[in-house]
Amino acid sequence: MPETMIPASPKTDTAPPRSALWGRALTVFAWLSFLSETIIIGTGGAVRLTGSGLGCSDWPLCTPESLVPVFEVQGIHGLIEFGNRLMTGVVGIIALVVVLLVLRRYSGKRGLVRALWFAVGGIVGAVLTYFLVTLVSRLSGAEEAPLAFPFATGVLLLAIIAAAVHSVRTTAARRDLVTLAWIVLAGVVAQALVGGITVLTGLNPFIVGFHYASSLLLVCVTAAFLVRLKTAPGPRERAVPTWFAIVTHLTGLVLAMTILFGVLTTGSGPHSGDADVLRHGFDATVLAHVHSWPGYILAGLVLFLTIAAWVLRLEPRRWLLVLVLAILVQVGVGVWQAREGLPPVLVGIHMVLAALSAATYTVVVLRLRRPVPAED
Structure with a gap:
């Protein structure tokens, strides 16, 4: 065969x-x-x-x-x-x-x-x-x-x-x-x-x-x-209502103000980088309070956006949840470090968390728009 x-x-x-x-x-x-x-x-x-x-x-x-x-x-x-x-x-x-x-x-x-x-x-x-x-x-x-x-x-x-x-x-x-x-x-x-x-x-x-x-x-x-x-x-279109986009961008402005006053507060505090370096000359105690005001407003705005995004099933809702958690932790660390006399470890954590919060907000803003479907 x-x-x-x-x-x-x-x-x-x-x-x-x-x-x-x-x-x-x-x-x-x-x-x-x-x-x-x-x-x-x-x-x-x-x-x-x-x-x-x-x-x-x-x-x-x-x-x-x-x-x-x-x-x-x-x-x-x-x-x-x-x-x-x-x-x-x-x-x-x-x-x-x-x-x-x-x-x-x-x-x-x-x-x-x-x-x-x-x-x-x-x-x-x-x-x-x-x-x-x-x-x-x-x-x-x-x-x-x-x-x-x-x-x-x-x-x-x-x-x-x-x-x-x-x-x-x-x-x-x-x-x-x-x-x-x-x-x-x-x-x-x-x-x-x-x-x-x-x-x-x-x-x-x-x-x-x-x-x-x-x-x-x-x-x-x-x-x-x-x-x-x-x-x-490719081209992109808005994925959220107009009012939601406006409030999100206003939140970004408050976030920038919070970081700015945080930088000025640190620049007037005890952590200068060297014992012989002169500071800004501002009152660090007053600046700490001024820094906290936009921080609390920021937490409220982010919480409002998060609730609205989940109720309306909007695109950036998951990242807003991450952002609200980061802001709440940031507020907690800020209050803790102020009461403990600004220990270096807490100040360092506060600085890194501020950067991560800003990065998360950047992701939220980019999620306000989505790619236009191919059939359009």
């Missing part, structure tokens, strides 16, 4: 397509970017709350003679401050990877190569600026050039902005993701520059407050990137 020949079944390629791999990598690093931006608020708070703001007395070096802290001279404060500087590098590397992944996926190899050329130009320009400013300072008789690195960082930041504008203009798909990714990278570089200015100005409380507020905004941008990454592209 002749053998029956059974044709071999073709091999099935179970490997995911390359675009899916790029998408998974982008999702992973987008989450890492959000987490690192949140963590650096905690490490920055630790610098301030432990009195380590001038643990590294110079910038970008830790001391005029050393890049890293000398434990015998600076002790634990130098290690804490330098650790926060290292965290800035981690945040920057992750933000850069997100930009490269976004460009590779939505702009192709050509868009990625162009961005790399901008990067090379920015680095070369920054190096030339550094040596030029140093040379001018030496010719003028100065032994040091404290402005060399800030000017070099500024040149690098300008190159990033130019690359961002070019990428957004030349990318046809998902310009929203490209824009948000570049904003985070430029923001990290700008934050490094502001951090250096903070040290060089001896921890000026207004600059320190701006430094924190900018970090909080970057947390919100990374949260927005995560939301948009999982949202279908």
Whole structure:
């Protein structure tokens, strides 16, 4: 009996397509970017709350003679401050990877190569600026050039902005993701520059407050990137009634006021970052009460929006539930720290919770609109 020949079944390629791999990598690093931006608020708070703001007395070096802290001279404060500087590098590397992944996926190899050329130009320009400013300072008789690195960082930041504008203009798909990714990278570089200015100005409380507020905004941008990454592209329509959208945006204004007065309150309190740093000069006790007023109003508005969203079955109801819980915990921590005399641990938790509350509010606002159905 002749053998029956059974044709071999073709091999099935179970490997995911390359675009899916790029998408998974982008999702992973987008989450890492959000987490690192949140963590650096905690490490920055630790610098301030432990009195380590001038643990590294110079910038970008830790001391005029050393890049890293000398434990015998600076002790634990130098290690804490330098650790926060290292965290800035981690945040920057992750933000850069997100930009490269976004460009590779939505702009192709050509868009990625162009961005790399901008990067090379920015680095070369920054190096030339550094040596030029140093040379001018030496010719003028100065032994040091404290402005060399800030000017070099500024040149690098300008190159990033130019690359961002070019990428957004030349990318046809998902310009929203490209824009948000570049904003985070430029923001990290700008934050490094502001951090250096903070040290060089001896921890000026207004600059320190701006430094924190900018970090909080970057947390919100990374949260927005995560939301948009999982949202279908194309035109969008309002998913809630007009009155609900208006009240939501008014809530955002109250949230901003609460954070602003919180920054001013901390800037007038005992946690200056160093024992010899002068504060704002405002009455911290009065500011603490002023800070609490919009905080209570914020809690009431968020609670109202949450109840209304669940009754009407509106799109952002689940995230509003998260937000109301975060605000209530934030209020509880705020009252607790005030009664306990502002212990550093509670103040640090309060700072991180403020950033997470702002990020959650950002998600709520983005849920006010939804993609238009394909048939429309």
